[in-house]
Amino acid sequence: MRRYAILSNRKRVIIALVHTVAFLLLAVYTGTLVVRPLHAGSPVSGWIMAGVYCAVTTALLVLAAVSGNAIERIYFGLVTTSAGFGVARQIVGDAGIPVAVYVRVAMLACAVAVGVAILREYLGGRNEVRRAT
Numbered sequence: 124m125r126r127y128a129i130l131s132n133r134k135r136v137i138i139a140l141v142h143t144v145a146f147l148l149l150a151v152y153t154g155t156l157v158v159r160p161l162h163a164g165s166p167v168s169g170w171i172m173a174g175v176y177c178a179v180t181t182a183l184l185v186l187a188a189v190s191g192n193a194i195e196r197i198y199f200g201l202v203t204t205s206a207g208f209g210v211a212r213q214i215v216g217d218a219g220i221p222v223a224v225y226v227r228v229a230m231l232a233c234a235v236a237v238g239v240a241i242l243r244e245y246l247g248g249r250n251e252v253r254r255a256t
Contacts, residue, residue: 125195127190129190130195133245136245143202147232150231153224160218161213172213184203197237198241204226209227
């Protein structure tokens with residue numbers, strides 16, 4: 124089994140996978156909403172959302188940088204890309220980058236698939252241990 128730096132046990136993988144599925148559903152829902160570009164007169168909530176997206180993207184970028192192996196790095200790269208397009212959509216609006224909604228959903232869907240593959244590695248290893256004893 125591969126060595127993971129961040130997703131180092133089954134519990135962490137399940138937590139990451141639950142978050143990814145939740146954000147996938149959120150991305151699908153927010154894809155139905157119209158996002159206007161930020162400017163000086165924008166509501167405070169728009170600026171707060173942009174700040175949250177920036178913080179999340181930065182944290183995910185750090186996780187992608189310190190992740191252990193290729194599959195873990197791909198997983199964090201996918202969720203970071205999705206968050207980055209969320210930032211871009213929040214700042215420039217739907218008219219500035221209309222493909223952002225689709226990229227976010229596609230990246231998160233791919234991240235779910237990668238997360239399931241990682242979880243299956245842990246579940247497969249657990250079954251092998253049971254059979255050996």
